[in-house]
Amino acid sequence: MKITCHYGEYADMGYVYIAPPNEKLDRDIEHRNEITKQLKPQEIHIPYITGNSQIALLISKMTISKNTFKTGYQQAFESEYGYDFDSRGYLTGFELSLSQDKFIEFIRNQAYKVFHFEWHNKLNNLVTFDYPEEVFHSENIIYKMNEQEDTFVIVQLEEDEDLYSQYSYTTKKNPPTAKIKALFSSREDIYPLEFLLKPKFQLEKSIPLAVINNDLCCEMDVLPRWESIAEEKRERLINQYTCENCSEVVSIVQCIIHGEADGFLLMGKCSSCRQGVESYVLDERRSRG
Ligand SMILES: [Zn+2]
Structure with missing residues (x-):
């Protein structure tokens, strides 16, 4: 449990x-x-x-x-x-x-x-x-x-x-x-x-969140790092996610972007089957250094 x-x-x-x-x-x-x-x-x-x-x-x-x-x-x-x-x-x-x-x-x-x-x-x-x-x-x-x-x-x-x-x-x-x-x-x-x-x-400690839109929030202090990713890539990470549960290409809704040592963790729900989604995104710029 x-x-x-x-x-x-x-x-x-x-x-x-x-x-x-x-x-x-x-x-x-x-x-x-x-x-x-x-x-x-x-x-x-x-x-x-x-x-x-x-x-x-x-x-x-x-x-x-x-x-x-x-x-x-x-x-x-x-x-x-x-x-x-x-x-x-x-x-x-x-x-x-x-x-x-x-x-x-x-x-x-x-x-x-x-x-x-x-x-x-x-x-x-x-x-x-x-x-x-x-x-x-x-x-x-x-x-x-x-x-x-x-x-x-x-x-x-x-x-x-x-x-x-x-x-x-x-x-x-x-x-x-x-x-x-x-x-x-x-x-x-x-x-x-x-x-x-x-x-x-x-x-888990909840951290002040910045609201990006109705379905997307980001940890306040992680926002500058997230926004430094090319907009096209950010868009893809949120709206072209392949759901492990329903196997469809979906959007992550009710999504919170958490900062991790070498990337981001996107936690939300699949827009199609509504199952919980946790997508780990490696930030190459960080892991390389
Ligand atoms: Zn799904």
């Missing part, structure tokens, strides 16, 4: 990988990890709990939606930021808003746990992203990941407190925000227990 948390003066932002991420991309962002400054390795432990007969009972008290999570996401609720799915419709990761302090507290207090239990004649692993009272709340809703019905998420729908709507004449309510509290699956091949139990928490 890999949980990323970005923090800083602008926004607290996290990302939870629930399926193993691409190893190469993982190495690219690892050096920005701040978690080792905050926690010793022995302070990071994900308990593995077997034989708790209460789990299936608590789950049976929740409503199971007829919809898949993806349908719910598109129709009934909004996410805090975004979700990523693989080509089969399995959730691979999601963004969340979590302050640095809360993130550390969650780790220290072992809010992240894995429960092994039987449900509908299948053995499941359930990973929690909050404290038990929040995860196993009877008002939470269970969504199946896809029609396979082998993987589910426990979601808390939070009604949107839109201050602006008080002052407008519209009666249209904003859709609620979905907060993923847990995921459970009998698919060991997609969500390996080893990955769920061997957490790699990532905590």
Whole structure:
């Protein structure tokens, strides 16, 4: 399990990988990890709990939606930021808003746990992203990941407190925000227990960003270096990217340009399949010297 948390003066932002991420991309962002400054390795432990007969009972008290999570996401609720799915419709990761302090507290207090239990004649692993009272709340809703019905998420729908709507004449309510509290699956091949139990928490400092356009930001102090690249090449890097997931030549949208020792890391989403994209760009001028 890999949980990323970005923090800083602008926004607290996290990302939870629930399926193993691409190893190469993982190495690219690892050096920005701040978690080792905050926690010793022995302070990071994900308990593995077997034989708790209460789990299936608590789950049976929740409503199971007829919809898949993806349908719910598109129709009934909004996410805090975004979700990523693989080509089969399995959730691979999601963004969340979590302050640095809360993130550390969650780790220290072992809010992240894995429960092994039987449900509908299948053995499941359930990973929690909050404290038990929040995860196993009877008002939470269970969504199946896809029609396979082998993987589910426990979601808390939070009604949107839109201050602006008080002052407008519209009666249209904003859709609620979905907060993923847990995921459970009998698919060991997609969500390996080893990955769920061997957490790699990532905590990243958010850095002041310069907005280039609606879909492109750049770390403020990296901007002069980025702009010193020929415009044509910059254009190509952003708008002619070959997506590893859908194999199409796409644009990287919602892209942030990060500075690296010998180049740039472009992080965003594929304009076609919306999967997360992390493109490493070597700056020849730097590596040569
Ligand atoms: Zn794609």
